[in-house]
Amino acid sequence: MKFIKEETREIPVYTSPDVVVIGAGPAGIGAAISAARNGAKVLLVERYGFLGGNLTIAMVNPMFTFHDIKGKQVIRGIAGELVERLVDLKSSQGHVTDLTFDNASMTPFDPEGMKYLLFQMVKEAGVELLLHTWAVGATTEKGKITSVIIENKSGRQAIVPRYVIDCSADADIATWAGAPFVKGREKDGAMQPVTLFFRIGGINMTNLRIWMKNNRDLLKDSPTDDEIDSSKAIAFLGLKQLVKMGMEKGEFPKDAAPRILFYELPQEGQIAVNATRLQGIDGTNAADLTRAEYETRKQAWEIHKFLQKYVGGFDESYILDTGAQVGVRETRRIRGDYQLTEQDVLSNRAFEDGIACGTFAIDIHPPEGEQQIFTGSGKAVYEIPYRSLLPQKLDNLLVAGRCISATHTAFGSARVMATCMAIGQGAGLAMANLVQQGGGDVRSVDVAALRKQLIEQGQYLLGMPDEQPADSSLALNKVDSSGATASHHNPFKDKAHG
Ligand SMILES: Cc1cc2nc3c(=O)[nH]c(=O)nc-3n(C[C@H](O)[C@H](O)[C@H](O)COP(=O)(O)OP(=O)(O)OC[C@H]3O[C@@H](n4cnc5c(N)ncnc54)[C@H](O)[C@@H]3O)c2cc1C
Incomplete structure (x- = not known):
């Protein structure tokens, strides 16, 4: 038997907010706070028991990236x-300053502090929360979402909102409501690999720093003594030869990333490790995710053992924790009214309806093989247009976060957490404005007014008077070596922005 027929049934309406935000990752947090601060009655729905999405659930660290190459935020x-x-x-x-890639800046954080603070911030804004709840479907009528179906321990219920912001990262609501989407790379649908982040505690950071100085040639761009000593957050990328040898000897998982990457956290002796990897996983397929949880957790333990054997400072260390779930880089993106392109990203493009900036590199972890694409961060500062948040065929839905309308390549830049939160803020304010004006289609938003308000509310957009001096301490001094020592391909070298 391939299918069974489910009975139609009546389900209770849980609530009828002005705006329901689905998913409390960086985008959902930005959207919910922004909409609530601007007067909308907002319900934020999240499947886990805490907020943050990849910031906390997948324990992704650090946040990228708030600054352009000159250090302007x-x-x-x-x-x-x-x-x-x-x-x-x-x-x-x-x-x-980041010692790994040539990021304009990096912003490490403690995920437990993040969990605590996000609750404070949404509560202060007056956002209503519904946790432990999956959005599982949507009903529509004449191009409008009429309800979002949810399931939790209380059973199956409906939310009947005026507006929906889909911040599920997978464009779940847009998909269920019938909006067109793409998945992964245009030519074949291949998606970036998944990675389970883990934290290691109990590291002797003094010994790690000594080891780094003695082995700087194993690290990308060979950081100087001064960089290693003065950094408030050691960032470590490299060991490619050692990892290769480890793979050959069976001491390093063969499917993992072929290098070690980790970031020092604010709590003494703790790092966040970005080194497990599994290719060929579809983050919208539960069987794939199940396999990924098992495989990457096994990898994390093997990688820790490898670090203990080969890198200084790890003798007394231990795995503090692993993400509550594997980190999924890429799945669905809507086909919106505008699709952000690689050219937009690389040409510092501003838009009349730009609602947030992005400045991170185009960073594409290889769906297969080992060729990671990394263009260099902070060199281009581009805007994300409001039209990229508008799913086709629907009038009361916006998406925010990594599932906005962008090509696979442009997505490689816009997907990072600081950018996603900024996109969320723009979406939340747009919805609040619609509520204040008494309703209307998401395409009726006055984008010029929206931009002005975003700036008044502290956001930066291109073309605004630069009242904030660039912070020269964040300026990069290693731009020219970008891509020189790692396997990174640097398309900036071949383009006008080199
Ligand atoms: C391994 C890895 C490494 C990365 N490295 C970095 C990095 O170093 N720095 C950086 O800034 N970015 C990094 N990124 C990118 C970044 O983490 C994501 O692109 C970003 O978090 C996307 O934000 P979002 O709000 O769109 O989605 P998410 O952070 O994924 O949040 C989505 C939220 O929606 C919830 N949700 C999903 N579906 C439903 C549903 N149906 N019902 C209810 N709730 C739902 C989820 O539980 C989650 O809380 C990395 C990503 C990965 C996977």
């Missing part, structure tokens, strides 16, 4: 506030 607003409050909580070192 181009993502501000709610994401900027979040960092300031994390620093006050001693849950982040703040924005620091």
Whole structure:
């Protein structure tokens, strides 16, 4: 038997908010806070028991990237506030120079501090929360979402909102409501690999720093003594030869990334490791995800053992924790009214309806093989147009976060957490404006007014007077070596922006 027929049934309406936001990752947090602060009655629905999406659930670290190459902060607003409050909580070192890739800045943080603070921020904004709840479907009528179907321990219920913001990362609501989408790479649907982040505690950081100085040639761009000593957050990328040898000897998992990458966290002796990897996983397929959870967790233990054997400082260390779920980089993206392109990203494109900036590199972890694409971060600062948030065929839905309308390549840049939160802020304010004006199609938003308000509310957009001086301490001094020592391909070298 391939199918069974499910009985139609009546289900209770849980609530009827102005705006329901599905998914409390960086995009959902930005959207919910922004909509609520601007007067909308907002319900934020999340399948886990805490907020943050990849910030906490998948324990992705650090946040990328708030600054352009000259050190000017181009993502501000709610994401900027979040960092300031994390620093006050001693849950982040703040924005620091990255010793791994040539990122304009990186912003490491403690995921537990993040969990605590996100609850404070959504509560202060007056957002209503419904946790432990999956959105599982949507009903539509004449191009409008009439309800979002949810399931949780209380059973199956409906939310009947005026507007929906889909921040599920997988465009779940848009898909169920019949909006067109693409998955992965245009030519074959292949998606970036998944990675389970894990934290290691109990590291002797003094010994690690000594080891790094003695083995700098094994690290990308060979950091200097001064860089290693003065960094508030050691970032470590390299060991390619050692990893290759480990793979050959069966001491390093053969499917994992062919290098070690980790970031020092604010709590003494802790790092976040980005080194497990599994290719060929579809993050919208539960059987694939099940396999990924098992395989990558096994990899994490093997990688820790490898670090203990070959890298200084790890003798007394232990695996502190692994993400509550494997991190999924890429799945569905809507086909919106506008599709952000690689050219937009690389040409610093501004849009009349730009609602957020992005400045991270185009960073594409290889769906197969080993050729990672990394263009260099902070060199281009581009805008994300409001039209990329508009799913075709629907009038009361916006998407925000990594499932906006973008090509596979442009997505490689726009997908990072600071950018996603900024996109969310723009979406939330647009919805609040519709509520304030008494309703209307998402395409009726006055985008010029929206941009003006975003700037008034602390966001940065291209073309605004640059009242904030560039912070020269964040300026990169290794731009020319981008891609020189790792396997990164650097298309900037071949383009006008080199
Ligand atoms: C391994 C890995 C490494 C990365 N490295 C970095 C990095 O170093 N720095 C960086 O800035 N970015 C990094 N990224 C990218 C970044 O983490 C994501 O692209 C970003 O978090 C996307 O934000 P989002 O809000 O769209 O989605 P998410 O962060 O995925 O949040 C989506 C939220 O929606 C919830 N949800 C999903 N479906 C439903 C549903 N049906 N019902 C209810 N709730 C639902 C989820 O539980 C989650 O809370 C990395 C990603 C991965 C996977």
